[in-house]
Amino acid sequence: MGLLIRSPANPAYGELFSKIQEWTDAYGLELVTVAPTYYRGAADELSALRRLVSMRVGAILVSTGVIRTEELKQFLPVLPIVTVGRPESDPEVYGISYDEANHATQVARAVYGCGHRKVAVVSPPTENSLAEHLRGVRTAEVLRDLGCEVFAVDANAFGTSKDGAGAVIDLVQHQSVTAAVFSNDLRSVEFLTQARKIGIEAPRDLSVVGLDGLLPGLELMGLASLTLPVDVVARRAVEVISQMLNDRESVQVRHELYSGELHPGASLGVVPRM
Structure with a gap:
């Protein structure tokens, strides 16, 4: 096989x-x-x-x-x-x-349930990852249906998890969002790493959620994620x-x-x- x-x-x-x-x-x-x-x-x-x-x-x-x-x-x-x-x-x-639609719905409702109404959603285009793209699109759809303002952040660079982190940091610095959803955990961790260097901490300054739930030490990091x-x-x-x-x-x-x-x-x- x-x-x-x-x-x-x-x-x-x-x-x-x-x-x-x-x-x-x-x-x-x-x-x-x-x-x-x-x-x-x-x-x-x-x-x-x-x-x-x-x-x-x-x-x-x-x-x-x-x-x-x-x-x-x-x-x-x-x-x-x-x-x-x-x-x-x-x-x-x-x-x-x-079931990416179900996963995105779970994440969106959890973010909404914590009171967030302005949310950044980071995901790549279909040519980079169909699954991650669908996660992002569905998450944004559910958040909008719930009445949230969604800031879609494109992660266009292929083969890297760094893309999109800078755009979310800009949104945080301008107080445009209170939460960010990333299409996988590597993107979440990369963002948190870059953000911490300039004094941005989660969840003090921004709530962060990822998807995959498979990174070693995820519980120790305290990263919210869907497994x-x-x-x-x-x-x-x-x-x-x-x-x-x-x-x-x-x-x-x-x-x-x-x-x-x-x-x-x-x-x-x-x-x-x-």
């Missing part, structure tokens, strides 16, 4: 890779993994898929939010493909993913691909979604007086 996965340097992908490996072993399968360099885009991932096919793997799991489904579909006549941990809507491609259900997604992915290897025609294409749980940390506080 082949696995195309984004850089395991990101804890969310590193944990997913580890769990897929565990479940692959449990099902008696052999895993061949390709992880393109973290700063390369869809073209490099497409080349990686071709390498996996040339190695004659029996099926492929795709766990990256960069390469488009249209690019994946060209391989379907050759072997089964299941996307893992990324949003999927194509009726021809089996997808097992996190992704990585183990169940990895298990289901290996179960489905195993069924496809045994009898592909018996497996009906579905799009499975699994929800994680928000863990409020010290970085999410009630709205400060402005």
Whole structure:
């Protein structure tokens, strides 16, 4: 079985890779993994898929939010493909993913519940990460529906978590926002690191929430985050691909979604007086 996965340097992908490996072993399968360099885009991932096919793997799991489904579909006549941990809507491609809409809703309601009405939302475009983009868009939608003023911050630089931190710092310094939601925890930590250097602290000056919940020491840092259900997604992915290897025609294409749980940390506080 082949696995195309984004850089395991990101804890969310590193944990997913580890769990897929565990479940692959449990099902008696052999895993061949390709992880393109973290700063390369869809073209490099497409080349990686071709390498996996040339190695004659029996099926492929795709766990990256960069390469488009249209690019994946060209391989379907050759072997089964299941996307893992990324949003999927194509009726021809089996997808097992996190319920990003639910996650964004949980985060938005938690921020609103703490009294915040002016919120920065940091997320990348779809070409950088489809999952993170959807998290940001949905979070902003829910916040607006609740009556909040949303400041959308684009993180356009590919392969870095630093992008967007400066823009949020500017918003804090101008007292434009009382909270910021980041599309993953690495972005949250990078912001907090930069902010602390100039005397901005969470939650004193700004409440901060991330997504992933997989960074080591998250509780010690006190970072509020939503933990992704990585183990169940990895298990289901290996179960489905195993069924496809045994009898592909018996497996009906579905799009499975699994929800994680928000863990409020010290970085999410009630709205400060402005």
